[in-house]
Amino acid sequence: MHVKHLSLANFRNHASAEVALQPGLNLFIGENGNGKTNIVEAIGFLSTLNSHRVVGYEALIARDQNSSVIRALAHNEGRDVLVEFELHKGLPNRARINKSNVARTRDVIGTIPSVTFAPEDIELVKGQPGDRRKFIDELLVQLSPRFAGVISDYERVLKQRNTLLRTAKQTGAKGTALATLDAWDDQLVKFGAELSAARVDLAAKITPALREAYRSISNQDQTVSITIKSTLVSALSFDDADADLAELSDADYEAIAQQFRDKLAEVRPKELERGITLIGPHRDDLVLTLNEMPAKSHASSGEIWSYAIALRLASLALIRESSHIGDPVLILDDVFATLDAGRRDRLANLVASNEQVLITAAVAEDVPSSLKAKVFQVKKGGEIDG
Secondary structure, eight states: OEEEEEEEEEETTEEEEEEEOOSEEEEEEOOTTSSHHHHHHHHHHHHHSSOSSSSSSGGGBOTTOSEEEEEEEEEETTEEEEEEEEEESSSOOEEEETTEEOSSGGGGTTSSOEEEEOGGGGHHHHSOHHHHHHHHHHHHHHHOTTHHHHHHHHHHHHHHHHHHHHHHHHHTOOGGGGHHHHHHHHHHHHHHHHHHHHHHHHHHHHHHHHHHHHHHHHOSOOOEEEEEEEGGGOOOOTTOTTOOOEEOOOOOHHHHHHHHHHHHHHHHHHHHHHTSOOOSGGGOEEEEEETTEEHHHHOOHHHHHHHHHHHHHHHHHHHHHHOSSOSOEEEEESOGGGSOHHHHHHHHHHHTTSSEEEEEESSGGGSOTTOOOEEEEEOTTSOEEO
């Protein structure tokens, strides 16, 4: 899979941009603020409907504009596919595939798979649980796009249930007045158990690829692993926000659903007291270990960088294995300047054979000379030469 042509209208600082890309290596050079990252961000957005830089999508629309358009023509095995996405402020977004409207915008996910590695990815290792939940959920959606609906449904139910819990706290509702809460519990369990089971399964699947990627990028033989730590199987101390969570290792949906129901019954008094949902996949963590110790607290700076890169390379391998449309597009956003010489050269060797790689850098010297790429100069105001 590779993107042949990208068109942008009112996207970030690009009032209008037309970029003809090639298979293999494409390098965008430009000073910070010129808009080189905005170009690759647009392609990444089409893959997951999320930005690797901001939460939400309205920041992607150019200042003083009400809408933006991303249009990408991709190619795989002799066939072209055109994906168009319109972002709107205050109105529903719209999407088309090969000029035909899709029923839901999330139906474009999976059409142009991609993996993005950016300096912000260091937070996958040393940051908050939400960073890691976003990572595994975005990968899950790329591998199985229907999970975009599962996650959306879970978040919708969670929001409604929290509203009911806050109301019950304020009014002191009891007994039959809480009957509606039982219905929301059923929905929370339905979608939450499916999401939790999928996360556990994916953590197990990605671990072998992660180990291989870590060895390749670090040039060291260390043991890495991923586990899901969950509120569903933990003896929680709700007065301690950093209380240790226990590992959820069984990916069986029915078993997880029963654990979820039992735990909801156990914590209901606390939830009514606090007016918020205290358990579920929205509070879980993806724990990364290095030599059987938490990488967040025990890894060196270099090891953290190796781990972050390995997570993305493992994602690339997993998507490639499961995809029927070839390699995902690999995006390396301003990362070579942040790496030491050894990791920089090893990363270059590992990615050079991917069907398409999009690289951004402030200066060409940041990128290893072994990577022979088509070069685009991104000038002030978003003008692109190349």
